[in-house]
Amino acid sequence: MGLHGINRGRKVLVEVTVLVQYVMVRFGSRMAVDGGHRDGGCDWDGRWNHVTKFLERPGPFTHPDFEPSTESLQFLLETCTVLVIGAGGLGCELLKDLALSGFRLIHVVDMDTIDLSNLNRQFLFRPKDVGRPKAEVAADFINSRIPGCKVVPYPLQQQFLQLKKKNPYFHIIVCGLDSIIARRWMNGMLISLLSYEDGVLDPSSIIPLIDGGTEGFKGNARVVLPGMTACIDCTLELYPPQINFPMCTIASMPRLPEHCIEYARILQWPKDKPFGGNLDGDNPEHIQWVFERAQERAAQFNITGVTYRLTQGVVKRIIPAVASTNAVIAAACATEVFKIATSAYIPLNNYLVFNDVDGLYTYTFEAERKENCSACSQVPQDLQFPSSAKLQDVLEYLTENASLQMKSPAITTTLEGKNKTLYLQSVKSIEERTRPNLCKTLKELGLSDGQELAVADVTTPQTVLFKLNFTT
Numbered sequence: 001m002g003l004h005g006i007n008r009g010r011k012v013l014v015e016v017t018v019l020v021q022y023v024m025v026r027f028g029s030r031m032a033v034d035g036g037h038r039d040g041g042c043d044w045d046g047r048w049n050h051v052t053k054f055l056e057r058p059g060p061f062t063h064p065d066f067e068p069s070t071e072s073l074q075f076l077l078e079t080c081t082v083l084v085i086g087a088g089g090l091g092c093e094l095l096k097d098l099a100l101s102g103f104r105l106i107h108v109v110d111m112d113t114i115d116l117s118n119l120n121r122q123f124l125f126r127p128k129d130v131g132r133p134k135a136e137v138a139a140d141f142i143n144s145r146i147p148g149c150k151v152v153p154y155p156l157q158q159q160f161l162q163l164k165k166k167n168p169y170f171h172i173i174v175c176g177l178d179s180i181i182a183r184r185w186m187n188g189m190l191i192s193l194l195s196y197e198d199g200v201l202d203p204s205s206i207i208p209l210i211d212g213g214t215e216g217f218k219g220n221a222r223v224v225l226p227g228m229t230a231c232i233d234c235t236l237e238l239y240p241p242q243i244n245f246p247m248c249t250i251a252s253m254p255r256l257p258e259h260c261i262e263y264a265r266i267l268q269w270p271k272d273k274p275f276g277g278n279l280d281g282d283n284p285e286h287i288q289w290v291f292e293r294a295q296e297r298a299a300q301f302n303i304t305g306v307t308y309r310l311t312q313g314v315v316k317r318i319i320p321a322v323a324s325t326n327a328v329i330a331a332a333c334a335t336e337v338f339k340i341a342t343s344a345y346i347p348l349n350n351y352l353v354f355n356d357v358d359g360l361y362t363y364t365f366e367a368e369r370k371e372n373c374s375a376c377s378q379v380p381q382d383l384q385f386p387s388s389a390k391l392q393d394v395l396e397y398l399t400e401n402a403s404l405q406m407k408s409p410a411i412t413t414t415l416e417g418k419n420k421t422l423y424l425q426s427v428k429s430i431e432e433r434t435r436p437n438l439c440k441t442l443k444e445l446g447l448s449d450g451q452e453l454a455v456a457d458v459t460t461p462q463t464v465l466f467k468l469n470f471t472t
């Protein structure tokens with residue numbers, strides 16, 4: 001190992017120590033509160049043997065400051081409250097893993113209802129549950145199967161928002177979501193809960209976020225300590241916008257079965273208009289037509305692997321869900337929740353990738369905080385535009401910039417002491433009224449150098465402040 005490697009290793013070690021100390025500070029006092037008896041009602045002898053082995057005896061891999069005691073388990077069973085976001089593929093696994101590890105006070109949020117196609121992997125659901133809310137069915141299943149468990153479901157957004165008003169306390173939040181927007185929103189919510197005193201972060205205001213994600217045979221698990229380690233938005237560039245194949249590849253040099261399907265979908269369908277109208281991904285005849293054209297194309301280029309199923313997947317942009325990937329990633333996330341809640345082991349620092357597309361590959365690295373992260377940096381965001389740029393240009397920048405990736409930003413500012421909406425998409429009447437502003441230049445809109453723009457978007461619960469800097 002070269003000097004560089006050694007130094008880097010030391011840096012990581014130092015940061016991990018900070019992290020563990022933080023965990024100790026945060027949970028140490030809480031754990032000391034209760035202690036002693038275990039609930040005799042459902043905790044039969046030896047029930048938690050698999051957990052106490054980690055918590056009640058020393059071991060070669062524990063953190064040096066860890067002291068074995070019976071209090072850690074008490075904390076898991078009686079005090080530690082975990083919020084699980086998502087009760088789908090990852091969520092079912094997470095709930096099962098957490099409940100069997102001794103977590104009993106679990107809240108689960110999911111707005112979705114159960115679909116027949118979920119049943120192959122979302123194992124808390126049965127055919128009779130199709131159409132019912134995922135959160136409710138998952139909570140019922142865990143509560144009836146695992147004695148003493150108290151899972152509270154939030155099947156509707158409304159209920160969850162009310163919950164926020166009541167300000168309950170969650171020790172740890174785990175996300176098992178397929179939506180980047182929802183992840184970013186949650187991330188922003190936890191950042192908004194941080195409190196600073198004279199610019200110094202109060203560690204007791206930090207709620208750790210464990211985030212898992214899967215896509216086919218690939219997955220990742222990460223630990224975010226908001227305000228301390230890289231947040232979701234710090235590494236937004238890791239989530240590229242939807243993959244599109246370059247048109248030249250599709251048109252002239254296909255290599256993959258997907259290229260052939262895209263050729264049929266993008267180029268042949270609009271030319272031939274086989275059924276008159278637009279391609280409908282839910283119409284089997286349409287899929288069949290694309291499938292057959294893609295097969296012809298594949299034959300010309302000696303490409304194998306075009307199937308009806310793949311055609312359907314490409315046309316509807318379905319990424320196959322793989323049960324084993326969900327199991328691996330959920331297990332990694334649940335382990336991190338356990339490590340943080342008990343401080344028995346050093347938490348993941350801080351981003352694990354998993355890939356078993358071809359063989360099996362896994363790797364952990366330390367994602368770094370982005371100095372000017374729009375979510376967690378507290379640094380005002382700069383917008384560099386000439387005064388002759390149009391508002392449309394600013395809007396495009398906000399949605400297309402890889403580290404912002406906003407969805408439908410609403411831009412407001414203060415002009416002559418009055419709040420003015422420059423553009424807002426989500427309300428039809430306001431959109432129509434503000435649309436003419438898009439074609440106006442920043443100067444024509446009366447904006448000046450150094451002007452502050454407040455931008456609201458679905459990707460964050462808080463507005464983001466931008467400072468407009470005119471370039472010449």
Ligand SMILES: [Zn+2]
Nearest residue numbers: 231234373376
């Ligand atoms: Zn950040």
